[in-house]
Amino acid sequence: MKAITFQEIEFLEYEDVPDPHLVEPTDVIVRVTVAGLCGSDLHPYLGNERGIEAGTVMGHEFVGSIVEVGSAVRDFAAGDRVVAPFTTNCGACFYCLSGLTARCERGQLFGWIENGRGLHGAQAEFVRVPFADATLVRVPEGLDEAVALLAGDILSTATYGADLAGVGEGDVVVVVGCGPVGLLAIRASLERGAKAVVAVDRIASRLAVAETFGAAPANFDTDELVDVVRGLTEGRGADAAIEAVGTPSATRTAANLLRFGGRIGAVGVHSEAHLALSPGEIYDRNLSYAGGRCPARHYMPASLALAARDEKLIAGLISHRLPLADGVDAYVSFAAREAGWNKVVLLP
Ligand SMILES: [Zn+2]
Ligand SMILES: [Zn+2]
Structure with missing residues (x-):
């Protein structure tokens, strides 16, 4: 064959x-x-x-x-x-x-x-x-x-990301990375009753597609991401973030946009040795982090x-x-x- x-x-x-x-x-x-x-x-x-x-x-x-x-x-x-x-x-x-x-x-x-x-x-x-x-x-x-x-x-991975991030009714969710998994994570979050999804990427064409999937697009390079998310959450930050890239900088972006008690679901494939969050930051901000193969x-x-x-x-x-x-x-x-x-x- x-x-x-x-x-x-x-x-x-x-x-x-x-x-x-x-x-x-x-x-x-x-x-x-x-x-x-x-x-x-x-x-x-x-x-x-x-x-x-x-x-x-x-x-x-x-x-x-x-x-x-x-x-x-x-x-x-x-x-x-x-x-x-x-x-x-x-x-x-x-x-x-x-x-x-x-x-x-x-x-x-x-x-x-x-x-x-x-x-x-x-x-x-x-x-x-x-x-x-x-x-x-x-x-x-x-x-x-x-x-x-x-x-x-990828469709199951997107849903798993929403589960790992504990996405539920009324949540404001950040999706970091608008490749196919990220786009489907927007759908999965809305399926779970998310009130709003902010989609983060630096490629304009991907952000345009994210919008058709029901997200508010935010450009990593040109938008003040923190302001966009705070504007949707009475200044607090997002309830949950789905990280669909697999780099330390994507982890940082997700963490930076969360409120106290926020949750990261990581479905990007990581290979670095250390988490881009410190135990001190997790403690001080009551963050949760979960990841893994779907x-x-x-x-x-x-x-x-x-x-x-x-x-x-x-x-x-x-x-x-x-x-x-x-x-x-x-x-x-x-x-x-x-x-x-x-x-x-x-x-x-
Ligand atoms: Zn695959
Ligand atoms: Zn088995």
């Missing part, structure tokens, strides 16, 4: 690789119809995360049809249209049962093979899915597959329902639908943050 494989930093290949086959009786093989290109695919691509082996098939977001079914699979059959979260999960361990599916004791990340262990990704014609019954979710009838794909990662499988039923309700708006995030053969070039444009490259999906 054709696949996009990792070779070395900033070097991918579109090449022929062996078709995947059933390994465990709980596996299925899925023929991929849509595969996402995600901001977190750029971490290994650009070398910010190391250890991925040459030859690993990239990608962790996909929708497709089941073509082969292991003998122990109960809930799915050949022909079913399914969407996967970006990690597999067993459905039976402590973390699966408590909803933290991304930390399943037997879970694996799609598109990551290291020291000979791991799972190939989905930027390919076919992908093997372990623990299919617990991992996969059926795509609702009539839903655009590229929109359904978002439930497996347990996407836990959120997917709700995310698919939201995707169906807001399908047209959410579909607007998808800027490029390209053949898989154009995937290597798509990484280059996406990594360079070329204007208009928002969410990219590849069609094998």
Whole structure:
């Protein structure tokens, strides 16, 4: 089959690789119809995360049809249209049962093979899915597959951010970073009854889209962010902030805009050694900070329902639908943050 494989930093290949086959009786093989290109695919691509082996098939977001079914699979059959979260999960361990599916004791990340262990990704014609019954979710009838794909990662991540930040009825929320996750976090916050959402970014075109998602845009470079937020909160600061960038400066921006007792939900992927908040600041301002990898499988039923309700708006995030053969070039444009490259999906 054709696949996009990792070779070395900033070097991918579109090449022929062996078709995947059933390994465990709980596996299925899925023929991929849509595969996402995600901001977190750029971490290994650009070398910010190391250890991925040459030859690993990239990608962790996909929708497709089941073509082969292991003998122990109960809930799915050949022909079913399914969407996967970006990690597999067993459905039976402590973390699966408590909803933290991304930390399943037997879970694996799609598109990551290291020291000979791991799972190939989905930027390919076919992908093997372990623990299919617990991992996969059926795509609702009539839903655009590229929109359904978002439930497996970024739409669920956005909702998780709102949960980590404790967003509730009447809150004023700051969303730091208006990439696809930040934009969806605006929707997730409004779904939870937020009174207002201030969207922070420095790119005007992103802020314009944030406005269509229901936020008040605030430009990091040209607006006095503190004044904007204080103006909406009788001078106090925001109740909650969702940080969707993953840098110390984004953490600082979120913290600076919160009231006493404010809460940060961090879903940006961080790799720095220290939190950009001091214990003293947390104590003096009664701040809360929570972050981590989204347990996407836990959120997917709700995310698919939201995707169906807001399908047209959410579909607007998808800027490029390209053949898989154009995937290597798509990484280059996406990594360079070329204007208009928002969410990219590849069609094998
Ligand atoms: Zn992703
Ligand atoms: Zn588990």
